[in-house]
Amino acid sequence: MRILFLGDLVGRSGRNAVIEALPQLRTRYAADFVVVNGENSAGGFGISEQIFLDLLDAGADVVTTGNHVWDQGETLVFIERHDRLLRPINFPQGTPGRGAGLYKAANGADVLVVNAQGRVFMADIDDPFRAVDRELDLCGLKRGADAILIDFHAEATSEKEALAHFVDGRASCLIGTHTHVPTADEQILNGGTAYISDAGMCGDFDSVLGMDKEEPLQRFLTKIPTGRFVPALGEATICGVAVEVDDDTGLARAIAPIRLGGRLSQTEPAFWLPDAQPGT
Template sequence: MRLLFLGDVVGRPGRNAVTERLPELRRRWALDCVVVNGENAAGGFGITEAICEEILGAGADAITLGNHSFDQREALVFIERQERLLRPANYPPGTPGRGVALIDTASGARVLVVSVMGRLFMDALDDPFAAAERALSDCPLGEVADAIVVDVHAEATSEKQAMGVFCDGRASLVVGTHTHVPTADHRIMPGGTAYMSDAGMCGDYESVLGMAKEEPLRRFLQKTPGARLEAATGPGSLSGVAVETDPRTGLAVRVAAVRLGPNLDETWPVFWD
């Protein structure tokens, strides 16, 4: 099975990069499942229903969120009816929406998508490891699910790596999001799980984490109240990770970074070309 995960979509440049390039990539690489983190899609803060439908319409099978899940208040309502939009599973009980979804792909395979959020340097939520354990135990790889993708939305690389170790051998891919900077540590772990500490972002890299540079810089220099952060408006790049799995086990056999667009050295899964 061929899986593609795309990192945090930031503002209009990120949305444009996804909607313009994803349909072609699905065809070119014969992708079975695409998961996109969309928590910064609405101007850098949350997601709206219209944007959610736009990303799904471009070819995403599921959209994961994170600490900005409910920055757009309408998400409190439409997340209940959109089963392919996932906020972190370790939000407290009673939070609208869901953190786990079993996706039926066009090829007939079933992909479990799990969203969890870290706790180091983040909002205090329930235990992400316990949430991941419940999801993996309820829907085992190779038995119920043909592939499993775990999005770890976290600040600390150590917490993301620990989640990778925790899920190794039980998930097809464990990938970090949130820091918006693609890491160079994509690999297949000893148990057969593909791992990457951060998929990077889909957005304008001539920025500060996807935001127009002036206000973030001013905040570091002055430490005083100022203007609202605004998403950068330059050309967007696509950033993420591609994985091919063994159809018998659901574990990874190939993994590659994906970076397409300006301001980054381009790379893609050459084993699919």
């Protein structure tokens, strides 16, 4: 089974790049299931219902979010209408929406997607370890789900690594989001769970984390806000991760980064390319 995950979409540049490229990417990679983190897709802050629907139309199966999920006020209302839009599972009880769901992949497999948010250097919300643990107990690997993907939206790499080891052998992959910088630590843990600290962002990297450089620079230099953060509008790099899942075990066989377009070095998962040889 082939799972494609695309990191945080930032503003118009990132979302347009993904909406335009995703249909072709899904075909090129023969992806069975696609997850996109869309929490910064609406002007860099939150997500609108139309953007969410556009991502589904482009080929996303599920859209995850994070700490900016409520930055567009309308999301508090429309999230209740869409079970394929997730917010962090460890938000307090009574928060609108849902933090996990079981979805059908193109190959007929049942995929559990869990969206969680960290607490280190972030809001002091409910414990993500116990929240994820409860979800895996309810719908375990090969006990309700053929594959399990966890989007852990967190600041600290230590917290991301710790949660990955906590679920190792119980999830197909744990993919970090939030920091917007793609990391080079993609690996398969001892128990068979694929891991990367951060998938990176889909946005303009001639920026400060996807934002136009002027306002962040002014705040670092003077500590005085002079305006709003606005997304940079240059050519986007599409950043993400490819995960190959063993159909028999639900654990990972391979993981590789994806970087397409824009300023960063380009890379695709060799094991998914049309001319790939067996074992590559």
